[in-house]
Every structure is written in C-alpha cells, then in structure tokens.
C-alpha cells in the first residue's frame with residue numbers, strides 16, 4: 001500500500017544541554033494513502049511532535065520525512081508553506097475559525113489566501129457532507145462547538161488536500177458532537193478518498209480509524225488494525241498504571 005506520508009528514523013530534540021528533550025527517538029512510520037490513521041500514546045510520548053514533523057509544521061533533528069514523494073527536509077520555508085497550503089489540511093482542538101467571517105468564508109479562506117479558485121462541485125459536495133448548508137451565512141459565534149469543528153473540517157478539506165492532519169479534533173467536544181466530527185473524518189476517507197492522520201487520547205475516537213499507531217517515549221511501540229474502543233483502551237492501560245488515558249476516566 002502506498003504511503004500518503006512517512007517518516008524514517010525520525011529524531012526530534014528540543015532544547016540543549018541539561019534541558020534537552022528527545023521527543024522522537026528513531027521513529028519510522030507510514031501513514032497509508034486513503035486510510036484513517038490514529039496516533040495514540042501516553043502524554044508526552046511524542047504524538048503531536050510526530051504529527052507536526054510529518055506535516056511540515058516543524059523540522060526533524062534527524063531522519064527524514066516525506067509527503068508522498070516529496071522529501072520535506074529538502075524544502076525551504078516558503079516551499080513548506082506552499083506545500084502545507086496546497087497539499088495538506090489541518091484540524092486542531094481549538095477550532096481556530098475567524099469570528100468575523102461567515103461559515104462559507106471560513107471554509108474557503110485557505111483557497112482565498114492562496115489565490116486558488118474553488119472547485120465548486122467539490123465545495124458543494126463538501127458542504128452537503130458536513131451538513132452546514134443552512135448555516136453558510138452564520139458566523140462561528142452563532143454555532144455550537146460541534147458545528148464549529150465541522151466547519152473546521154470542511155475548511156481543511158476545501159482544497160482537496162492529500163492528507164488531513166487532526167490534533168485532538170474532539171478534545172473540546174461532547175461525545176455526540178465528537179462522533180459527528182469523527183464521522184466526517186471517516187467520510188473524508190471513505191467517500192472523498194483523502195488520507196487522515198489524527199492524534200487523540202480517546203480510545204472511542206481512535207476506533208474510527210483503520211489503523212492505530214502507539215507511541216511511548218518517542219518510539220513506535222505497537223500498531224493495531226481495525227481497532228475497537230475496548231481493544232485500544234486495553235492497550236493504553238498496559239502502558240502505565242499510574243495515569244489512565246482521558247477516555248478511561
């Protein structure tokens with residue numbers, strides 16, 4: 001299976017000397033194309049760092065990262081910015097919508113900033129899938145948290161990105177709204193044939209993925225195919241008896 005993104009022997013260190021932290025300690029992973037991959041692991045295990053380095057938001061201290069056939073370490077800042085804008089979509093825990101713009105303007109903002117003409121058929125289909133057709137002229141403040149995150153998912157998908165990277169996309173949502181957002185990310189894979197990589201603490205969220213990667217202490221320690229929430233929870237419990245994952249509390 002071809003990889004949408006991958007890292008090889010990825011090392012990331014923060015700081016220097018006494019305070020140096022090795023957040024990634026030789027990780028090699030492939031994020032499969034047109035699949036939904038969840039990244040889990042205890043707090044501080046390197047999940048966000050892995051996502052940021054794979055998505056060109058941060059650079060590795062060692063090893064290599066590719067998006068498709070493009071090696072990220074070979075790119076300069078400007079090229080990385082263009083690559084993120086043209087080939088990737090992002091969803092974060094805080095919805096990060098622009099409060100003064102309408103829902104529709106928020107969705108097309110990355111295209112507008114890049115000077116790219118929207119693909120109207122794609123946008124219409126997207127608005128249909130996210131179920132926001134009757135809210136397009138509302139502002140984010142008039143929407144619930146779950147609706148705002150659905151707008152953020154639509155914005156991430158507007159440019160037909162190869163990969164959507166989502167960092168705790170359901171962290172601020174109740175389980176029903178969270179389920180809607182996860183269902184959307186699932187649709188992005190199943191009906192829109194995008195690749196999704198999601199960092200999460202929540203076994204129920206990870207169960208929406210095709211594959212779960214488990215990190216511990218900056219290393220890849222396990223992989224699970226066709227996960228269920230119960231199996232993910234069991235795997236997480238095995239890491240560390242001192243601290244239960246959020247979904248288990």
Ligand SMILES: Nc1ncnc2c1ncn2[C@@H]1O[C@H](COP(=O)(O)OP(=O)(O)OP(=O)(O)O)[C@@H](O)[C@H]1O
Nearest residue numbers: 014015021023041042043044045046047048049050
């Ligand atoms: N900008 C930074 N400067 C210094 N250390 C950092 C920085 N970002 C992350 N770290 C450290 O790197 C390690 C991995 O952090 P990272 O945020 O990737 O873990 P995580 O698994 O996503 O954690 P969490 O589940 O708590 O969000 C941690 O020890 C963290 O303190």
